Amino acid sequence: MMLPINTILRYVRNTASFWPLLLIMAVFGIGQFVRLESETVYNEGQAADFGFGGPVGDSSEQDAGFFLGSASIGTTNEQEGESYFVFDGALILGNSHPLSNLIPIRDGLQKYRVQEGDSLSEIAARFGISTQTLKWANPDLGFVINPGDEITILPVTGVLYPTKEGDTLESIAGRYQIDPETIKDYNLGFQKILDTPGEILVLPYAKPIGSNVLSVSSNLPNLISYFVLPASGWNWGILHESNAVDIADQCGKPIYASADGLVIEESDEGYWNQGYGNYVILEHPNGTRTRYSHTSENLVGVGDYVSQGDHIALIGNTGNTHGPTGCHLHFEVHGARNPFAVR
Helix, strand or coil, rough: CEEHHHHHHHCCCCCHHHHHHHHHHHHCCCCEEEEECCCCCCCCCCCCEEEECCCCCCCHHHHHCEEEEEEEECCCCCCCCCCCCCCCHHHHHHCEEEEEEEEEEECCEEEECCCCCCCHHHHHHHHCCCCHEEEECCCCCCCCCCCCCCCEEECCCEEEEEEECCCCCCHHHHHHHCCCCHHHHHHCCCHHHHHHCCEEEEEEECCCCCCHHHHHHCCCCCCCCCCCCCCCCCCCCEEEECCCEEEECCCEEEECCCCCEEEHHHHHHHHHHHHEEEEEECCCCCCCCCEEECCCCECCCCCECCCCCEEEEEEEEECCCCCCCCCCCCCECCCCCCCCCCC
């Protein structure tokens, strides 16, 4: 791997391994912790042995510190005026370290090479994004991943968007219901990307839209008379990822059970929860489930059995919400069509 030092530092800051790497750099800087073998003058491209934490050369491995490896010395790069070094990341950081299998792309977007024992949920947690984000960015991923597979890693929970002729920041932001300023934050060269159809934008906190979501929903049973509208606010009626609709209302307004059911999961601590914020999940007698997200307060707990129309939570803006107040209910139906997706 050959990268300019400033590029390495810029992209490493966007990874979950920044602090461990910073610790290594601190050790590197205290005293003469990295010693090249003898006082040989190394030419460009020539390999040099090194050890962190002690001498190398004639000394034993036990004296050589806690890492051993080799590096090539370079003075020029394709980008004029920048110096670089070439190193074996697996030797420096260990084969199991995430950084040894990372390939930076741009603006925190990276390729990750799957390691033995990895799972999608563990990889997502390591990089601070949702498992769904991994699946959206890597549509060819199956349920099983294998060592050596390369996975695109986003710097934030969201989706990748290939630009089209005539796209503007505002039109994309409006289509995905996100703030255009957040798109700028994660795409430093956004104008050049917009000017080049087919280039990829990172859309932070966005969810996929379009025919894929609709086609999945259309294969589900239609139980329109089984559920009631769980809030009295404005139903946007737009079906989006996870078979959900958004219902806008003031924070603190009531949320009702859409059908009789058992509370099987709830979170009321203000955690991010992959963008859901606070939420309640009900399991209904017919096997379907409903999720009520972004709540400000939950009024039920796991194990409670509720009846249709019972007051179970309050509308809020926890998790991934946007707009002047962000107050709304994200309502999902699992196992049946969402009867409130009207457009």
